[in-house]
Amino acid sequence: MSKTPPPPHRVLIMCAVDFTVRQFLLPVARALTDHGCRVTITCSRGPMFDSIRREGYDIRENPVSRSMNVVSHAAAVWRTWCLLRRERFDVVHVHTPIAALVGRIAARLAGVPVIIYTAHGFYFHPDMAGWKRALHISLERLGALCGHFIMTVSDEDRAEAIRTGIAKPDNIETIYNGIDTARFDPARFPDADRAAFRAAHGIPAEAHVVGIVGRLVREKGFIELFEAAAALRGDAPHIRVLVVGDALPSEHDAGKALIVERARALGLDTAITWAGMVDDTAPWLAAMDSFALPSYREGMPVSLLEAMGMALPCVASNIRGCREEIVNGDSGWLVPPRDAAALADRLRWILRHPAEAKQMGRQARHRVMEHFDIRRVLDHQMEIYDRLLRHRTGRGLPTAQS
Numbered sequence: 001m002s003k004t005p006p007p008p009h010r011v012l013i014m015c016a017v018d019f020t021v022r023q024f025l026l027p028v029a030r031a032l033t034d035h036g037c038r039v040t041i042t043c044s045r046g047p048m049f050d051s052i053r054r055e056g057y058d059i060r061e062n063p064v065s066r067s068m069n070v071v072s073h074a075a076a077v078w079r080t081w082c083l084l085r086r087e088r089f090d091v092v093h094v095h096t097p098i099a100a101l102v103g104r105i106a107a108r109l110a111g112v113p114v115i116i117y118t119a120h121g122f123y124f125h126p127d128m129a130g131w132k133r134a135l136h137i138s139l140e141r142l143g144a145l146c147g148h149f150i151m152t153v154s155d156e157d158r159a160e161a162i163r164t165g166i167a168k169p170d171n172i173e174t175i176y177n178g179i180d181t182a183r184f185d186p187a188r189f190p191d192a193d194r195a196a197f198r199a200a201h202g203i204p205a206e207a208h209v210v211g212i213v214g215r216l217v218r219e220k221g222f223i224e225l226f227e228a229a230a231a232l233r234g235d236a237p238h239i240r241v242l243v244v245g246d247a248l249p250s251e252h253d254a255g256k257a258l259i260v261e262r263a264r265a266l267g268l269d270t271a272i273t274w275a276g277m278v279d280d281t282a283p284w285l286a287a288m289d290s291f292a293l294p295s296y297r298e299g300m301p302v303s304l305l306e307a308m309g310m311a312l313p314c315v316a317s318n319i320r321g322c323r324e325e326i327v328n329g330d331s332g333w334l335v336p337p338r339d340a341a342a343l344a345d346r347l348r349w350i351l352r353h354p355a356e357a358k359q360m361g362r363q364a365r366h367r368v369m370e371h372f373d374i375r376r377v378l379d380h381q382m383e384i385y386d387r388l389l390r391h392r393t394g395r396g397l398p399t400a401q402s
Contacts (some may be wrong), residue, residue, distance in 0.1 A: 005109040006395060009037045014103040015082070015095040016064045017226040018046040019248055021270045022304065024120065024177075025095060027036060029057060034400045037091075042083070043099070046249060073102055080106035090393060091385070094147075095176060099124050104146035113392045115147040116384075118175070121299020122323060123159055135328035140166045149388055151381065152301035156320040173384065176324075177300040178377030181369050189277065189286035198287050203273060207240040208351060211288035211312075213281055213303035214295075216247040218255030221294030221317065221337065223262045228292075228344035230266040236351050241268065244275040244284045285310040290357070292351045296337050305357070305372050307366035308332065315346045326371070331364040356359045392397055 011032050013025055014251055019042055029039045044061035052059050062079055065072040071243035080103055081164040084092065090207040091114040094103035100117045107115045144150065150172040152158040158174045161167040196207060203209060210229060214220040222243070229241050247256040275284055281303070285291070291307035291314045298321040305325060307314050316322040318334040335342040350357040
C-alpha cells in the first residue's frame with residue numbers, strides 16, 4: 001500500500017502594494033510553486049492587481065495603509081490574523097516595513113510555524129533625525145521579536161541590524177537582489193531595433209540619452225539629475241533624459257509636482273522623455289546610452305542591476321546598496337548623494353570617453369552575472385526556506401519540479 005504524500009506547504013507572501021509584487025516578489029512565488037508549495041499573495045489592490053491574478057497567481061486583497069494611522073494598522077492585523085487562522089499557513093513571508101510589522105504580529109498571534117521578513121532596505125538611515133531613527137529602529141526590533149528570520153538585500157543592512165540589536169547573527173542573512181541576466185541582455189536589442197524604438201518615442205538619433213528608472217519621488221534624485229543634465233548642455237547640446245517610472249497612487253511623497261516644475265525651470269521641457277510606468281524596462285534601457293541613480297536612500301536597487309545587466313555605464317549615489325553593486329571606477333561610478341555637480345562630472349566623463357565607458361558597461365554586466373543573477377538569489381532563498389521548515393516543522397522543501 002503506497003504512502004499518502006504529505007500536503008504541500010502553504011506560503012503567504014504579504015506586502016503593502018501590488019507594485020512591490022510585480023517588481024520584486026513574483027520570482028520567489030514562482031520558485032516556491034516549482035518546489036510544490038501553495039502560494040498566496042496579499043496586498044492592497046492597485047492597477048497591477050488584476051493582471052497578476054490573470055497570470056495565475058492566488059492574489060488577494062488585504063489593504064495595508066502606508067500612513068502612520070494606528071487604527072488602520074490594527075484593523076490590518078485583525079484581518080491578517082483571521083486569514084491565517086482560517087487557512088493555516090506554514091510560512092508567512094513579509095515585505096515592506098509597515099506590512100512586515102503588521103504581518104509578523106498577526107502571524108505570531110496566529111501561531112504560524114515560520115515567519116520570514118525580507119528587508120528591502122531599512123527605512124532608517126544616518127541622516128535621519130535622531131528621534132525618528134530611534135523610533136524606526138524600535139519598530140524593527142518589535143517586528144523581529146515576532147518573527148523567526150530576516151533576509152536583507154544589502155550586507156550593510158545585515159551588519160546594521162546586528163549592530164542596532166534588531167537581529168542576532170544566526171537569524172539574519174544577506175540574499176541580495178537579482179535579475180534575469182538573459183532578459184536584461186543588450187544582445188537582445190540589435191542596433192536597428194534600438195534605433196527604431198528611439199525614433200518611435202521621439203528620441204533623436206544623435207541624442208546622448210541618460211536614463212533613470214524609478215518611482216517619481218524626491219528621494220530618487222531626479223532634481224539632481226536634471227540639474228546635472230542642464231549643466232552638461234555645453235558639452236552635449238543634444239543630451240536627453242529618459243525618465244521611466246511615475247508616482248504610485250499610495251505615495252505620500254508630494255515630490256512629483258516639484259520634480260516636473262524643476263525640469264521646466266531648468267529649460268529641459270524638450271530634453272526629457274517621460275515614459276511613465278512600463279511593463280518591461282528592458283527595451284527602454286536598451287534605448288539609453290548611460291544610466292544614473294542619484295538616490296538618497298536605497299536597499300539594493302534592482303533598476304541599477306538591470307542597467308548594469310544591459311551593459312550601460314552607470315553613475316549612482318555612494319550609499320548602501322549602490323556601493324555593493326558598483327565597484328567605483330571599474331563597473332560604474334559612485335558620487336555623493338544630493339551633489340548635482342559631482343553627478344555632472346561623472347556623466348561628462350562618460351560623454352568624453354565613449355570607448356572607456358563602453359568597457360565599463362561590459363564590466364558592469366560581468367559583475368551582475370557573477371554576483372546578482374536571479375537564479376543564484378532564488379537558490380539561496382530556497383535553501384533558507386528548506387532549513388527553516390526542517391527546523392520548525394520537521395519537513396523541508398521537496399525537490400523543484402521541472
